[in-house]
Amino acid sequence: MERKPFIAGNWKMNMTAESGAALIKELAPLVKDADCDVALCVPAILIPAMTEAAKDSNIAIGAQNMHWEPKGAYTGEISADMLKEYGVKYVIIGHSERRQYFGETDETVNKRTRAVLAAGMTPIMCVGETLEEREGGLTEKVLAKQLETDLAGVEDVTKVVIAYEPVWAIGTGRTATDEQAQETIAFIRKKIGELFCPKCAEKVVIQYGGSMNAGNCKGLMAQPDIDGGLIGGASLKTDFATIVNYNK
Numbered sequence: 085m086e087r088k089p090f091i092a093g094n095w096k097m098n099m100t101a102e103s104g105a106a107l108i109k110e111l112a113p114l115v116k117d118a119d120c121d122v123a124l125c126v127p128a129i130l131i132p133a134m135t136e137a138a139k140d141s142n143i144a145i146g147a148q149n150m151h152w153e154p155k156g157a158y159t160g161e162i163s164a165d166m167l168k169e170y171g172v173k174y175v176i177i178g179h180s181e182r183r184q185y186f187g188e189t190d191e192t193v194n195k196r197t198r199a200v201l202a203a204g205m206t207p208i209m210c211v212g213e214t215l216e217e218r219e220g221g222l223t224e225k226v227l228a229k230q231l232e233t234d235l236a237g238v239e240d241v242t243k244v245v246i247a248y249e250p251v252w253a254i255g256t257g258r259t260a261t262d263e264q265a266q267e268t269i270a271f272i273r274k275k276i277g278e279l280f281c282p283k284c285a286e287k288v289v290i291q292y293g294g295s296m297n298a299g300n301c302k303g304l305m306a307q308p309d310i311d312g313g314l315i316g317g318a319s320l321k322t323d324f325a326t327i328v329n330y331n332k
């Protein structure tokens with residue numbers, strides 16, 4: 085089963101309209117011949133300017149979160165219509181920083197994921213274990229519980245991109261080994277097969293995220309179950325283009 089690789093950047097709370105547009109202008113010619121899908125998930129306020137900066141390129145602009153209600157009294161939140169107005173295609177949901185610092189739970193991740201799908205966009209739904217959980221031998225148990233709850237009620241799982249991001253590897257410079265990432269992502273695919281159907285699981289794009297960079301991307305991307313990357317720090321510089329061109 086052919087899955088199209090997908091490399092997405094997560095700018096987190098970095099960049100301004102000026103510095104972001106300058107980076108996109110630098111990246112655009114470097115990634116134009118990419119064989120994979122390419123996106124940059126930017127802070128919500130930068131979406132209009134980054135959409136404009138990326139308009140003649142193959143870089144899609146994504147968001148970093150979205151609320152499940154269409155509108156209402158939810159101060160600080162962003163709705164599907166607000167994102168769609170600017171042609172946003174991808175929305176990161178359930179990033180570990182949202183779970184760790186902003187009270188995101190599997191239940192809210194599930195609501196957000198279903199709302200993104202209902203709005204016709206693609207959720208990049210993040211799952212991953214902490215260091216304590218990995219060292220305690222709980223990785224599979226934790227991931228199984230996250231997948232069961234986060235994907236509950238999803239009709240077509242093939243429309244979801246999963247990002248496997250071990251929390252201990254995010255922003256720490258400590259990457260999962262190629263084997264650790266492959267083994268865990270293969271488990272995630274198997275679990276999706278059990279929750280939905282094995283054929284659907286074969287179609288789901290699963291990214292690895294956690295200190296992926298220009299040096300380690302080739303090895304990670306060579307693994308049979310790893311279909312892409314969700315890139316934090318390295319997406320703030322032209323290294324992102326090297327990752328996008330991992331197969332060149």
Ligand code: PEP
Pocket residue numbers: 094096249253254255256257293294295296314315316317318
């Ligand atoms: C991320 O933010 O999703 C991420 C993987 O960050 P970093 O690449 O900096 O570890």
